[in-house]
Amino acid sequence: MQKRTLADSVVVLDFETTGLSPQYGDRAIEIGAVLVEEGRIVDRFQKLMNPGFRISSFIEAYTGITNEMLKGEACCEEVMAQFSEFIAGHNIVAHNASFDKRFLDFELKRANRSYEGVCCCSLLVSRRIYQDSPNHKLQTLVSHAGVPTIGSFHRALADAEMTAHLWLAMIDRIRKQYGIPTVFFDQLSELSRVDKLYAHRYLTSLAD
DNA sequence: TGCCAGGCCCTCTTTAGGGCCTT
Numbered sequence: 017m018q019k020r021t022l023a024d025s026v027v028v029l030d031f032e033t034t035g036l037s038p039q040y041g042d043r044a045i046e047i048g049a050v051l052v053e054e055g056r057i058v059d060r061f062q063k064l065m066n067p068g069f070r071i072s073s074f075i076e077a078y079t080g081i082t083n084e085m086l087k088g089e090a091c092c093e094e095v096m097a098q099f100s101e102f103i104a105g106h107n108i109v110a111h112n113a114s115f116d117k118r119f120l121d122f123e124l125k126r127a128n129r130s131y132e133g134v135c136c137c138s139l140l141v142s143r144r145i146y147q148d149s150p151n152h153k154l155q156t157l158v159s160h161a162g163v164p165t166i167g168s169f170h171r172a173l174a175d176a177e178m179t180a181h182l183w184l185a186m187i188d189r190i191r192k193q194y195g196i197p198t199v200f201f202d203q204l205s206e207l208s209r210v211d212k213l214y215a216h217r218y219l220t221s222l223a224d
Numbered sequence: 225t226g227c228c229a230g231g232c233c234c235t236c237t238t239t240a241g242g243g244c245c246t247t
Contacts, residue, residue: 033247037229042247078247114231115246139245140232153245170247212233 023187023199024055026136027106028180030172031119032079034071038122043067044092045081047099048172050180051106055187057180061102062173065095079170093127100129107201111154111179113137136201138183140208144215145186154179161185194223 029049035042045067051059064081066089076082108131110116117135124131142152149160155169163181167174187199196219203222210218 031247035228036247040228042228045247075247110246112231112244112246115229118230119247137232143233151244 021107021201022054023201023204024184025053025106026109026183026201027051027103028109028138028176028183029103029116029120030110030175030179031116032075032081032170032172033119034067034069034075036115038119042119043069044096044119044123045071045075045086046079046172047095048174048176049099049102050173050176051102052180052184055184057177059102060173060177061099063095063098064089065092066090067092080168081171092123096123096127097129100124100127100131103131103133105133107133108135109138109179109183110135111137111175111182112139134201134205136205137208138179138186141186141204142182144207144210144212145189147212147215154182157182190219194219196223 027049029047031044032046033042033044044065046064047061049061050057064086066086068091070083071086113135114137120131139152142149142157146157146160149157154175158165158178161182163178163185166177169175190196190199207215207218
């Protein structure tokens with residue numbers, strides 16, 4: 017049985033990749049992650065990785081990561097072996113987690129590593145917490161929630177840090193709005209699956 | 225060279241279609 021953990025003690029991660037689908041040959045080119053403990057960032061992980069082929073000009077422009085920057089970087093398997101140590105024993109959070117989880121599972125498998133934790137999606141939670149936001153892109157939510165902008169969007173560590181601050185802002189909002197002193201990871205994981213029309217009812221039930 | 229995904233969620237829905245979000 018999985019140990020119950022606090023929602024504000026997690027690893028928040030973000031991948032930059034060569035495209036949208038590992039099933040069609042896309043690979044990770046950067047991983048960024050922060051370890052959050054009791055609401056504070058206490059550790060960081062950031063590595064570029066060489067996918068073994070040239071990345072497209074679209075991805076160079078989108079991420080700011082160039083083929084020149086990837087020359088001489090370690091291969092994905094080597095970086096992911098290190099990263100598996102970083103996330104061991106922690107639940108993880110990502111923005112649009114289904115995307116990052118696909119690459120995490122794919123790259124860990126290639127590195128002969130595995131991950132046993134649970135993954136929660138900050139985008140799905142934000143659709144319940146910030147229903148008045150114009151959209152739920154990370155960049156929009158950072159502005160909407162009053163989270164500080166850190167570094168450049170579309171770089172892995174900066175996006176991971178901003179997602180972590182967004183995650184903490186959502187927890188803080190739940191605590192203050194619903195008077196819940198301690199929010200657990202499994203509760204936010206459940207919230208992300210509740211129909212958004214019933215999000216308020218679910219959160220109110222936690223305060224009882 | 226150019227192509228490709230997939231889970232969630234809304235509605236003009238549920239025997240479906242299309243937008244959002246990630247790179």
